[in-house]
Amino acid sequence: DAGVTQSPTHLIKTRGQHVTLRCSPISGHKSVSWYQQVLGQGPQFIFQYYEKEERGRGNFPDRFSARQFPNYSSELNVNALLLGDSALYLCASSLESESYNEQFFGPGTRLTVL
């Protein structure tokens, strides 16, 4: 069975541009969460979506947005990119939305903002 997949693997953008990152959850998983991992730090929660509805939001500016599609895949959008947005963006899927459910992480998208 395929795990969580993310695309693209790597991305280079310049300040002010916008970016869209994509995630496909494990088959049967209805919940998708997004995390930002800055080099040398632990992942920080950005969003959770369950059954296409936003169920949780971390402390990130409105430049960050996301959505979940009927097939449970998800997109993370970041507008007006800043140098500080350079990070590994991780997507995680789980069967249900409660946090005690195991979250399965994808390999991440490495975003570099120049």
Next chain:
Amino acid sequence: AQSVTQLGSHVSVSEGALVLLRCNYSSSVPPYLFWYVQYPNQGLQLLLKYTTGATLVKGINGFEAEFKKSETSFHLTKPSAHMSDAAEYFCAVSVTGRRALTFGSGTRLQVQP
């Protein structure tokens, strides 16, 4: 709010030696606790988790952790380190009703031959 502190950003052990990675948490309500491992250029893989019940939790690859409420700790141990254990380890906490995991800053484990 919940928080996690991982003592020691780098830990080095010899192959065959005991591995001990420390994690302390802060939570005003009963926590769910997790240990994840991250290999270079990969996502995170769950090693083990504590939700309720037995406080000694066994995970994959010979790792285990003990939930100690009085010490607010959830340290990760493995009796004998293997070269393949070299990776970054993250402790995380969550609680009922909260959708997110709160991660510590990570501990990089080096295993010397």
